[in-house]
Amino acid sequence: MPERGYYGQFGGSFIPEILVATFDELIQAFEEAKADPGFWKAYETLMGSYSCRPTPLSYAENLTEHFGGARIYIKREDLNHTGAHKANNVMGQGLLVKRMGKSRVIAETGAGQHGVATATMAAKFGFDCTIYMGEVDVQRQRPNVFWMERLGATVVPVTEGTRILKDAINEAFRDWVTNMDDTHYALGTACGPHPFPEMVTWFQSIIGQEARGQVLKETGRLPTRVYACVGGGSNAMGVFSGFLDDDVELVGVEAGGRGLDTGAHAARLASRDASLGVAQGYKTYFLQDDDGQMRETHSVAAGLDYVGVSPILSHLKESGRVRFAAATDQEVVDALSLTIRKEGLIPALESAHGFVQAFKEAPELSRDDVILINQSGRGDKDIFTVADAFDDPNWRQFIRDKAEEYDAR
Amino acid sequence: MPERGYYGQFGGSFIPEILVATFDELIQAFEEAKADPGFWKAYETLMGSYSCRPTPLSYAENLTEHFGGARIYIKREDLNHTGAHKANNVMGQGLLVKRMGKSRVIAETGAGQHGVATATMAAKFGFDCTIYMGEVDVQRQRPNVFWMERLGATVVPVTEGTRILKDAINEAFRDWVTNMDDTHYALGTACGPHPFPEMVTWFQSIIGQEARGQVLKETGRLPTRVYACVGGGSNAMGVFSGFLDDDVELVGVEAGGRGLDTGAHAARLASRDASLGVAQGYKTYFLQDDDGQMRETHSVAAGLDYVGVSPILSHLKESGRVRFAAATDQEVVDALSLTIRKEGLIPALESAHGFVQAFKEAPELSRDDVILINQSGRGDKDIFTVADAFDDPNWRQFIRDKAEEYDAR
Amino acid sequence: MLAETLRARRQEREILLMTHIVMGYPSFDASLRVVEAMVEAGVEIMELQIPFSEPIADGPVILHANQGSLQAGSTVERCLTFGEEVARRFDIPFLLMSYYNILFKYGVEAFAQRMAEAGLAGAIVPDLPPEEAGDYLAAMAAHDLATVFIFSPNTSDERMARIAAVAQGLVYCVARKGVTGADTAFSDELDAYLARCRTATDLPLALGFGVKDRADVDFLRGRVDLAVIGTQTIRVMEEQGVDAIKPFIEGLRS
Amino acid sequence: MLAETLRARRQEREILLMTHIVMGYPSFDASLRVVEAMVEAGVEIMELQIPFSEPIADGPVILHANQGSLQAGSTVERCLTFGEEVARRFDIPFLLMSYYNILFKYGVEAFAQRMAEAGLAGAIVPDLPPEEAGDYLAAMAAHDLATVFIFSPNTSDERMARIAAVAQGLVYCVARKGVTGADTAFSDELDAYLARCRTATDLPLALGFGVKDRADVDFLRGRVDLAVIGTQTIRVMEEQGVDAIKPFIEGLRS
């Protein structure tokens, strides 16, 4: 029996018996791919020709001046095809699916970002594709649903449970349990049963590999600190991977929502509200009640609005290797606003969480210090959410006018 | 007196006397920059660290299979920061503005793409920024207005004339005539008075330079044909620049709108409806009436919806070096749809015009042939327009629901 | 002990019935009446599911019942009390069924102790494969509780043997891929699979997933020891009310 | 010839007035009544603008008048007929003003010939710098028409000389940066600029852009030969009607 994927006490593989053989097959395919240098090469080639890897490292000169402390560098995952780091994982899994000879992919999606990325991968590779998405998310993220449909994917609104991301994951597992023979479940983050946390991290490690080399080349030194937002943990693990063995402080930033003391947040590692549990196939910190029922979470950023967190990050938290913080919705909007104005960059609301903490700490550091922020995605894909976050009256009027125009048809 | 920028009988500099000195200064700065190898180097460095140049060349394997003719390659300008080739021109002009010591930039915008790019450049360089945009476009392109405002730009709705792109250009000139001392007008395409056609082409030539090397490296040969959409002509000139001296057929594709025989189009070079004229500071083919008054144009793609066209392209048409075709709105939506499904790529509606003609011609060619399409921008920035073009009822419902949600506040 | 009980019953009847309810759905009152009806209708053993917010292996009907129960306010404690109540009152074995997090949060040892005190016979935990089950196996063994595990059509022979080594009471054979509640085509194709199951263990075999009427049960006669009726009883209750359950169950074998 | 006419008038008056209308705005009838009023009020010369869809150098008021005229259906032909009509009827020189595309599409030579036949004195084409004006200069010269060019505050001395070499009739001095219609601060700062203009040419100098009332005209007395009233008469007409124009013009110098 293959390795079960534990990181300290976290991880594992808590799956229905019917899926065990499928996971065994996946683990084997993944192990073979890892052992085959040609596979990583093919992955890099694909990402270099279809997406735009290596993504640039941008020096945020104006923000650096503004805060007057450490030099701030930004890793530009927003420039990936489909607009976020999600593409890395998905295209990697696509190659693996081809290797396994399967013809269909399924995925969960919350914000829609991973759904669009998966539908894109499926179009490119010629796979059938079904995306599970909580009904609440289908309603609020219609633009992404529109694109998934154009890409040829079937988007299934999940009407059970809280009708958001975690329910979409459950539903994807239900599909997989039925269709595992020809279907691969392309999980979107470094969570879930083994080998997903490791596999997603592996594909995302391309971020950290590139970033390490780029920072060194650009500044002649390693960064003092690296910041990344943490939803499931894939972009954070991706960038952190490049620096785990270095004397570099790693900081994960979770969704503080309306504040850690309000309960309306999604901070598993930065708050005291989470506890160890087993759900969705793996063991980690979950936001759950005393009975073990999962709680509702809240974040302005749909992609961070999740009850669990990568078991690898739980382990790195426990071992002290990664420090965790939380950013509130309001702080996120402010940091986003500042970044747009000062640098002409539009981080995704998710990514902006990392910026918040970096901005808090940059002034404490000196000009000799370098900090690196992972801009996991671009915010212009989320105009509806961002416009609401900024509470823009002109936007509301535009939508009303548009609705009237449609009504008049 | 500096060169006046004629290409055959096209081009020139028909400007009010008050701007002559400003143009002289600009021409001089541009000539100096061109002569300074360090300038181009700085430009490349900026585009490599802030945007993601070189942009990839993607092999469209599925489309190639689908059409069964020439191998189809796609130059990925959609992966630029801000989502289109417009960034190349704008960042280049930004460097020039810095060199000239000015502190404010203005620009016209139609679709909003050039406006967002300019506002981004201004944020990055710390310039004040005013964007002129026809009132009609402000209404239909609100998302871009939203981002420009977030980027710190003042967006001025132009309420005169037909209230679209050409009127915004006039208005930008009116601003410039007043504020030329500290202000640069960052024109968005290879049109307008000298040196704009040449200067914009120069910055955009980075596309063709890269693409030529990439196609050669990838296929061991030059493309048989290169396709690009033509609004003002900047992305077309950009990619064509790389192949002007080669035995490569260059094809520019204009907006055929509802059809060339309906009058509702923007085909200056591919239709017989245009004639030689002088407006907005330069001489070229314009869609105008017998009195010389500009006509209304139409295209599903706002960025191609313009009365004039680059004087360099008019010249290349006259000399026979570039062939021109037109794509109708319906053909564009179909080509867009196919490209999304087959390749997971979402070209902008503008860019999709180039795809239409390439798709018409690919089957006539053999597998030995290589064709290159310039994907000038990404379509997901235009969800409102694209959703309308696809006539998606779910989208309309989403907007209605959203409007109700806002009404209920 | 559970295995013996079931074997004894099997002497009396060619096929046994195991039924399933989600405790607290739509209410604990209703659950009690359903258990009563089932026992009266002669079922030999029952699964009592403690609802979980993420029931990953369950199909829409049971999923919905999980949520309904939670929304109505059921807690783990209330479910355990209910289990104790029915175990004391009715003379058939009851299994608890839930996802591992429920046990884990409760404390696996404490959970097992509580089960034993309540007079329950054992448990089924569908997301707990034997590889992850060390603590659970120890605790259940310490309290003489049956650890029911699952075979599936794509469980290898080798793995079946390994599962059988830790299974207690009975083995639950999943009839097919998929979640609970979908139709299963009962055909001879099943035979090869069930033969493999039979070779792997001499525990009583229960077959579930999609058993819904008398024809299905007839088909299973001679092939397995127990037929599991899960989703279908919830459907009957939802569509025809609690009173319809007894005749439905009786009709499956009469 | 135009220069002589103007110089002669300048003997009689310390400052001449040049006024401007957009032909066909709001109607050709109105335009005719405005010309009449202006002539009666004693203006020495008038600019008649043929509207263009892209009047790049004009400010909002004149821009709006261009569009209003076009929307009301005015054509180049109608404007030329109007020009001919007023030139025959009133005994002052009339200049055509328009953007180059109007002349270019008509055919520059044909346009000049038509102007001459109509008895017009010359033209101002604000987007046609001398460098681009080869055909135009030839055609205008062939028909003895004045080619009015423009000086601006940032035109260099050297360039003024080059412009002066092809200018005919008068030189139009733009008072400041900006488009027509905005306020101009008439101050001594202008003097240095006007001195440069004066050095560059001995043609009559007209100063425009922002001249709006008697104080402005008074200021220009002795500094230039002509004050140009452009935007302000359109404003007066729009706000107070055609009848207000005559008293307005008369008030500028009385």
Ligand SMILES: Cc1ncc(COP(=O)(O)O)c(C=O)c1O
């Ligand atoms: C742009 C972006 N960043 C971050 C995340 C969070 O995911 P993860 O923590 O796996 O990187 C998401 C998820 O949708 C995302 O879209």
Ligand SMILES: Cc1ncc(COP(=O)(O)O)c(C=O)c1O
């Ligand atoms: C994506 C894209 N492509 C093409 C164009 C047309 O401009 P040009 O012809 O200058 O490339 C535009 C203009 O907005 C654009 O946004």
